[in-house]
Amino acid sequence: MITVSDSAxxxxxxxxxxxxxxxxxxxxxxxxxxxxSGLMYEMDFDSELKEGDQSFEDKGVTIVVDxxxxxxxxxxxxxYSGGLNGKGFEFYNPNANRTCGCGESxxx
Numbered sequence: 001m002i003t004v005s006d007s008a009x010x011x012x013x014x015x016x017x018x019x020x021x022x023x024x025x026x027x028x029x030x031x032x033x034x035x036x037s038g039l040m041y042e043m044d045f046d047s048e049l050k051e052g053d054q055s056f057e058d059k060g061v062t063i064v065v066d067x068x069x070x071x072x073x074x075x076x077x078x079x080y081s082g083g084l085n086g087k088g089f090e091f092y093n094p095n096a097n098r099t100c101g102c103g104e105s106x107x108x
Contacts, residue, residue, distance in 0.1 A: 002029065002056050002063045002073055008080035008089060009059035015045070022047050026055070026062035029078065029091075030069040039072065041091050 004012070016025050028046040031039050049055070052067040065073055077092040 001075070002058075002065060003077045004058040004061045004063065005077055005079040006059065007082070008078045009061045011080040011082070011089070012061045019045070021045060026064050027078070028064050029073065029076075030066055031072045042069075043078075043089060 012027055025045055025047045028042075028044050030042040032042055034040045046064065049064065050066065053064050054067065054070050056063045056065075063078065072095065073091075073093065075094050079090050079092055081087050081090065
């Protein structure tokens with residue numbers, strides 16, 4: 001399962017509303033090779049499910065992840081940090097044993 005913090009849920013709902021996305025829209029998260037630690041997080045808004053997608057709902061936000069990426073993201077929490085020193089959306093992944101300084105890549 002992938003969860004969403006209160007602040008991330010609020011921000012996702014705000015963005016979806018501002019962008020005029022369809023009500024069926026969700027957050028698509030994934031993992032791809034690259035970055036300074038070996039694997040990079042991906043995040044986008046989408047409204048079409050693909051074969052093999054896994055779907056989770058937390059705090060009124062639907063998170064969708066492909067089958068391969070789910071193996072790396074199980075137990076992850078999507079967080080949001082705003083303000084002057086905020087990083088925006090970030091992933092708290094308890095499976096990562098090494099992350100880069102910017103938090104956009106990791107390794108297991």
